[in-house]
Amino acid sequence: MAHLTGDDKRRYVAEMFARISPRYDLMNSLMTGGMHHRWKRDTARLTAAGAAGTERGGTDGIGATLDIATGTGDLAFALANCAGVTAVVGVDLLSEMLSIAARRRRVGHRPGDTPITFAQADALQLPFADNTFVGATAGFSLRNMPDVPAAINEMARVVAPGGKVTTLELTPMRPGIPAMMGRLYFHRFVPLMGQLVAGDRAAYTYLPDSVDYFLTADGLAEVYRQAGLVNVGYRRLGLGGVALHYGDKPV
Numbered sequence: 001m002a003h004l005t006g007d008d009k010r011r012y013v014a015e016m017f018a019r020i021s022p023r024y025d026l027m028n029s030l031m032t033g034g035m036h037h038r039w040k041r042d043t044a045r046l047t048a049a050g051a052a053g054t055e056r057g058g059t060d061g062i063g064a065t066l067d068i069a070t071g072t073g074d075l076a077f078a079l080a081n082c083a084g085v086t087a088v089v090g091v092d093l094l095s096e097m098l099s100i101a102a103r104r105r106r107v108g109h110r111p112g113d114t115p116i117t118f119a120q121a122d123a124l125q126l127p128f129a130d131n132t133f134v135g136a137t138a139g140f141s142l143r144n145m146p147d148v149p150a151a152i153n154e155m156a157r158v159v160a161p162g163g164k165v166t167t168l169e170l171t172p173m174r175p176g177i178p179a180m181m182g183r184l185y186f187h188r189f190v191p192l193m194g195q196l197v198a199g200d201r202a203a204y205t206y207l208p209d210s211v212d213y214f215l216t217a218d219g220l221a222e223v224y225r226q227a228g229l230v231n232v233g234y235r236r237l238g239l240g241g242v243a244l245h246y247g248d249k250p251v
């Protein structure tokens with residue numbers, strides 16, 4: 001199903017995440033041995049860093065940040081914990097994922113914490129004016145979008161000049177022994193785990209297949225540049241199977 005495009009892909013992805021939403025967090029922690037929390041913390045810090053230089057960054061805090069396709073809200077919560085971030089908005093297509101994010105916020109939120117708003121919205125048509133946020137991020141979601149350049153363009157549009165766009169995503173590994181081990185793990189073990197833990201082998205077969213269909217890390221960096229972002233680069237994480245991309249909106 002990873003070969004789907006356009007509306008077919010959007011429908012398939014929506015149905016799949018609605019099905020697996022109750023076990024989504026548990027599966028992430030099992031698949032990555034808990035490492036995804038650390039990667040998301042690093043991504044949030046990078047997104048917030050340097051935002052003080054944007055036109056919207058004030059002296060009493062750097063401003064509001066955005067997490068597109070927030071799912072159950074991990075990256076939104078990580079952004080809220082970054083020094084200087086004054087507000088966080090997390091958007092997702094699916095009410096099933098957003099209701100888990102909102103429940104987590106109710107349980108974990110303390111008076112004085114950075115406010116987090118969750119809203120239903122399409123990352124390809126964000127309901128925000130140009131230059132609204134000091135930074136925008138996306139975690140493990142680009143692969144699921146029917147139009148990756150449109151998603152990066154939208155993030156770049158709503159970020160103020162000087163602000164950062166970041167994405168954390170699974171990425172095809174460079175050939176070698178870690179890549180062979182990664183393929184074995186993702187194509188054999190993960191679908192089995194998905195079947196046993198989430199009761200959904202198809203969703204966790206789609207996951208490794210979608211990586212095979214996705215852009216290389218260099219290809220995604222080029223999409224950033226085409227969106228007008230500068231200082232573009234990426235770091236490989238997790239034995240090279242995850243990439244953290246970043247770029248700045250020019251001042």
Ligand SMILES: C[S@@+](CC[C@H](N)C(=O)[O-])C[C@H]1O[C@@H](n2cnc3c(N)ncnc32)[C@H](O)[C@@H]1O
Pocket residue numbers: 013014017068069070071072073074075091092093094097121122123124138139140141144145
């Ligand atoms: C793999 S989850 C990632 C969730 C979260 N960002 C994380 O890192 O754990 C992918 C999410 O992307 C959302 N999604 C896919 N296409 C989207 C779109 N066009 N607009 C908004 N959300 C989208 C799905 O609903 C799902 O919650």
